[in-house]
Amino acid sequence: MNKFDRATRKYYYDDAHLSECSARVVKIGGDYIELDETVAYPEGGGQESDHGVIVSLEGFEIRFVHVRKMYTTRVHIPDMPDIGVDGVIEHVVHDDDKGLLEKLRLGMPVVVRIDVMRRARLSLSHTASHLVYLGVSEVRPDAVAGTLGCHIRSDAARFDFAVSSRFLPDELAEIERLANAFVTRNSRIHMYAHAEYRDARYWECEGRVIPCGGTHIDSTTPIGSISVRRKSMGSGKERIACEFAQAMPEIDAFHV
Ligand SMILES: [Zn+2]
Incomplete structure (x- = not known):
């Protein structure tokens, strides 16, 4: 204890x-x-x-x-x-x-x-980051296996991966397409807790489950659109960053 x-x-x-x-x-x-x-x-x-x-x-x-x-x-x-x-x-x-x-x-x-605007933006950013991660897991499962970490900001999110080959332009385009398809479908997001540990939580969308204790939005439409780009972080390390220029943070959803 x-x-x-x-x-x-x-x-x-x-x-x-x-x-x-x-x-x-x-x-x-x-x-x-x-x-x-x-x-x-x-x-x-x-x-x-x-x-x-x-x-x-x-x-x-x-x-x-x-x-x-x-x-x-x-x-x-x-x-x-x-x-x-x-x-x-x-x-x-x-x-x-x-x-x-x-x-x-x-x-x-x-x-x-x-600050509800900051929370709304962080929740949107975090949800979008999972959609990008699902895209990476489809296109580059080797990268997901080498996930080094992530950083979720209010205006952008990024993941770092240990990889043996860099992300190619076609792969980035496909990751972006897959992530945006979730947005277009207005997919529902569900959060739930582990049966024994309240702090152990899961994020679920279209049957895909990711362990995550962060804050998220309830559906994907407010993300607007996701743009994905890569950055080389030196040998064997790649960064995938995403931004959402048309984001619509849902501050009206908050209450006292
Ligand atoms: Zn999360």
């Missing part, structure tokens, strides 16, 4: 469109705030974290510019990369707002609110 006696309640798994929640201050660090509950998604699995504010009932706001999951317990689940479950979520405070930390008290009630 967790070496800590506590774990943050993570509302982003209950409802990916919840923009804020009430919480209480559990710990005040030198540059971060831990709450008992949060809607803020931490950096993980290559996806950048949410940004947002922690609002005190006394009227002051503290901006957070990074969110991290700490003190998790590593578990091994078949057909899934080893992951950290439970743990606490730390909201890293903007440099200019650190002076406000001294106004907080343990147990103080607050509201934590995320």
Whole structure:
């Protein structure tokens, strides 16, 4: 079990469109705030974290510019990369707002609110990245076997692969075509949790399943279109990046 006696309640798994929640201050660090509950998604699995504010009932706001999951317990689940479950979520405070930390008290009630445009863009980007990955898995299964990592930003996403031969123009065109076909079909996205571990989650689209604990959108249409390009990262290493110039982030889907 967790070496800590506590774990943050993570509302982003209950409802990916919840923009804020009430919480209480559990710990005040030198540059971060831990709450008992949060809607803020931490950096993980290559996806950048949410940004947002922690609002005190006394009227002051503290901006957070990074969110991290700490003190998790590593578990091994078949057909899934080893992951950290439970743990606490730390909201890293903007440099200019650190002076406000001294106004907080343990147990103080607050509201934590995320930047919904950033979350909407990250969820869209993350979903699109999976469609590109499915395209790569069709065209270049050797590359998928050599996946080195990914980085999901709000405006773009990329994967790095260890490969013995570079991606050819025809292969890139086919990967892009396959990814965009998912968008054209307006495919539904389903997320679900592992039966035993709530933090172990799966992404599913048209029967294709990818273990992933990130945030995603519910269907593919808002992605608009996906453009794919490659970059050589030196011998034996290729980067596949995707962008979505016609993205339509769904901020209207968020609620309090
Ligand atoms: Zn994902």
